[in-house]
Amino acid sequence: ETGVTQTPRHLVMGMTNKKSLKCEQHLGHNAMYWYKQSAKKPLELMFVYNFKEQTENNSVPSRFSPECPNSSHLFLHLHTLQPEDSALYLCASSHPGQGTNYGYTFGSGTRLTVV
Amino acid sequence: KNEVEQSPQNLTAQEGEFITINCSYSVGISALHWLQQHPGGGIVSLFMLSSGKKKHGRLIATINIQEKHSSLHITASHPRDSAVYICAVRETSGSRLTFGEGTQLTVNP
Numbered sequence: 001e002t003g004v005t006q007t008p009r010h011l012v013m014g015m016t017n018k019k020s021l022k023c024e025q026h027l028g029h030n031a032m033y034w035y036k037q038s039a040k041k042p043l044e045l046m047f048v049y050n051f052k053e054q055t056e057n058n059s060v061p062s063r064f065s066p067e068c069p070n071s072s073h074l075f076l077h078l079h080t081l082q083p084e085d086s087a088l089y090l091c092a093s094s095h096p097g098q099g100t101n102y103g104y105t106f107g108s109g110t111r112l113t114v115v
Numbered sequence: 116k117n118e119v120e121q122s123p124q125n126l127t128a129q130e131g132e133f134i135t136i137n138c139s140y141s142v143g144i145s146a147l148h149w150l151q152q153h154p155g156g157g158i159v160s161l162f163m164l165s166s167g168k169k170k171h172g173r174l175i176a177t178i179n180i181q182e183k184h185s186s187l188h189i190t191a192s193h194p195r196d197s198a199v200y201i202c203a204v205r206e207t208s209g210s211r212l213t214f215g216e217g218t219q220l221t222v223n224p
Contacts, residue, residue, distance in 0.1 A: 002157070002159065034150075037156070041216070042117065042119075042201075042213040042214040042215060042216045042217070043201070043203075043212075045211050045212070048211060087143060090156070090158065092158075101135045104148060104160055104163075104203075104212065105160065106150075106157065106158035106159070106160070107157070108155070108157035109157060109158075109178075110157035110158060111156060
C-alpha cells in the first residue's frame, strides 16, 4: 500500500448504472487528483482538489461527478457511462502549490469496464 | 506533439544489462518525476528531481534543465524491473502533472 487507498479495485457496470469510486489518504496531503488512463494513452488529468475545493476540471463530461468532502477523501460518481469510458482510474495526492518539496503518491487504481 | 516525449516506447533487455530511458519536455517545469507502473495499474513514484542527479539502489535519474531532458538508468537489470516507466513534469504554472506515454521495459532472464 502506498498510503493512498482506492476502492473498488475492479468495477463492471452497465451504461444505465450509477456507481462511485472512492479514494482515501491519511498522508496529510491537501491536494487530491483523479486521473484516467486509457489503453495506449498517457495519463490524463480529470480533476484537482486543493483544500477540498475543486481547482481544475479538465473538460470532463458531466457523467463524471467528483466530490471531496474533506482533505482525506475523494469520490468520483459515475452515471450513464459509455463503453469508451472503460479505463484505469487513478487517484493521487500531494501537498498543493508550487515548489519542489512535495511528492505525489498514487493509489493502485480502479479498473472500470462499462458494458 | 505531446509536451513530454519518452524514448524508447518499448525496450527489451537481458538480465544484467544497463538500461537507459529518455525523457524530453518542451515546457518550463518546477519538477520532473519518474514513475513505475506494474501490471495491475498501481503507480510508484521513483524519483522527483529538479536538478542534477539522484540515485536509489540500482536506479539513477538525471536531469538537464537547460536541455529540457532527463534520463532514467537501471544498472544490473533484473526481470523484476519489468514494468512501464513514466516520465511526468510539473509545470511552473501550476500543480498538475503532464505525463509521457511511458516506456514498456521487459527484462528477460
